[in-house]
Amino acid sequence: xxxxxxxxxxxxxxxxxxxxxxxxxxxxxxxxxxxxxxxxxxxxxxxxxxxxxxxxxxxxxxxxxxxxxxxxxxxxxxxxxxxxxxxxxxxxxxxxxxxxxxxxxxxxxxxxxxxxxxxxxxxxxxxxxxxxxxxxxxxxxxxxxxxxxxxxxxxxx
Numbered sequence: 001x002x003x004x005x006x007x008x009x010x011x012x013x014x015x016x017x018x019x020x021x022x023x024x025x026x027x028x029x030x031x032x033x034x035x036x037x038x039x040x041x042x043x044x045x046x047x048x049x050x051x052x053x054x055x056x057x058x059x060x061x062x063x064x065x066x067x068x069x070x071x072x073x074x075x076x077x078x079x080x081x082x083x084x085x086x087x088x089x090x091x092x093x094x095x096x097x098x099x100x101x102x103x104x105x106x107x108x109x110x111x112x113x114x115x116x117x118x119x120x121x122x123x124x125x126x127x128x129x130x131x132x133x134x135x136x137x138x139x140x141x142x143x144x145x146x147x148x149x150x151x152x153x154x155x156x157x
Contacts, residue, residue, distance in 0.1 A: 013104065013107065013143040013144045015142050015143050016143060017138065017139035017140060017142050017143055018138075018139065019135075019138040019139055019140050020140070020143065027049075030051050030066075030067075033051075033053050033054075034053065034054040034056075035051065035052045035053040035054045035063070035064075035066075036050075036051075036052045036087065036090045036091075037049060037050075037051050037052075038050045038051075038052075038083055038086050038087055038090065040070070040074075040079045040082065040083055042074065042079075047070060047071045047074040047079060048068070048069060048070035048071065048074065048079045048080065048083055049067070049068070049069055049083065050065065050067070050068045050083035050084060050086065050087040051065070051066045051067040051068075052064065052065055052066065052087045052090060052091060052099070053066045055100075055127045055128070055131060056127065057126060057127040057130060059126065059127075060126055060127055062096070062098075062100055062127055062128070063091035063094065063096040063098070063099050063100070064099070064100045064101060064128075064131070065084065065087055065099055065100070065101040066101075068080055068083055068084060068087075070083070075109075080109070080113070081113075081117060084114070084117055085117070087099065088151055088153060091153060092153040092154060096153055097152065097153055097154050097155075098150045098151060098152050098153055099150065099151045099153060100122075100128055100148060100149065100150045100151075101114065101119065101148070101149050101150075102128075102131060102132060102135060102146055102147070102148050102149075103146065103147060103149060104143070104144045104145065104146060104147075105121075105144065105145040105146065105147045106144060106145065107144065111147055111149065114149050114151075115149075117151070118151050118152075119149040119150060119151045120149060120150060120151075121147045121148070121149050122148055122149065122150050123148070124148040128148050132146070132148060
């Protein structure tokens with residue numbers, strides 16, 4: 001499913017690094033990570049998923065939206081938005097104050113999509129800065145400008 005959406009990036013990015021074109025993690029590999037794996041089902045068929053991982057650097061643990069994928073033939077029907085909202089609700093119920101993600105700034109179904117859902121661009125610090133450094137090492141920045149975004153789930157204070 002994740003790999004099926006890769007072709008859509010060719011229209012919007014200068015270069016597709018191996019991290020975007022190589023094999024995606026399996027569902028089992030994703031399920032082995034701490035966090036949540038949510039799926040969207042239509043007529044008995046899984047048509048999308050959202051994967052929230054828990055990032056921990058020893059000082060903080062964050063809920064991070066690692067991946068949202070919807071089969072291209074089921075796109076533009078609100079499935080991705082419903083998955084993101086469900087992922088945010090799961091993180092809120094788990095006690096997290098915010099949900100973060102890393103994405104491309106100028107790809108329409110990336111940063112602009114998440115901004116419409118209430119996410120805002122933030123400077124990466126702590127474990128998010130470490131995650132961005134790993135993304136840079138994997139060559140993701142060669143394709144276009146990446147940003148870190150967050151959705152506030154509950155106000156602190």
